[in-house]
Amino acid sequence: MHLHWDCDLNSRISKILRGGYIRSKFNRFGNLLLDLIHFFTRDVPQRFDEEKEVAIFRVVQEALCNVVKHAQAKNCFVNLVKKGNSLTLSVEDDGCGFDEAKKKECASKSKVPLGLLFMQERVVQLNGEFSVESRTREGVHLLVELPL
Secondary structure, three states: OOOOOOOOHHHHHHHHHHOHHHHHHHHHHOOOOOOEEEEEEEOOOOOOOHHHHHHHHHHHHHHHHHHHHHHOOOEEEEEEEEEOOEEEEEEEEOOOOOOHHHHHHHHHOOOOOHHHHHHHHHHHHOOOEEEEEEEOOOEEEEEEEEEO
16 A cells, blocks of 8 residues: 555544545435544654555545444544554444444355455454444444554
8 A cells, every 4th residue: 555645643633524525424324424433542643654544544535424324323433542552443333333243144145245244354354453343223333443
């Protein structure tokens, strides 16, 4: 991945959250606009390994697309925090969630949701950890931990 970005990861994620990207996705899928997207960062280095920057950016992008397409959420919380020698990303919404048992059943029939699979693969390829927790009518919590 040889992308050259002229700003740091926090700025790029902020642009996704503030800019037309999310608004255009809502218009495209015909869903209501989220009332609030909350973005919090702490101690995130301005720049770090480019592959990891791209992975975090793409996971945030895909997670927000999932919120827009599926969650029917009013709020979404995106947190990016440096903890020791790792970076932790959390994306959580208060939407409709999904039934984890049905997700596992789909996975056993090779019908894995591709967005979740691609996010997981990006993270695992960089020696990171990826998890998703959900309960019907209680939203989704996606958690990523990447070593720096």
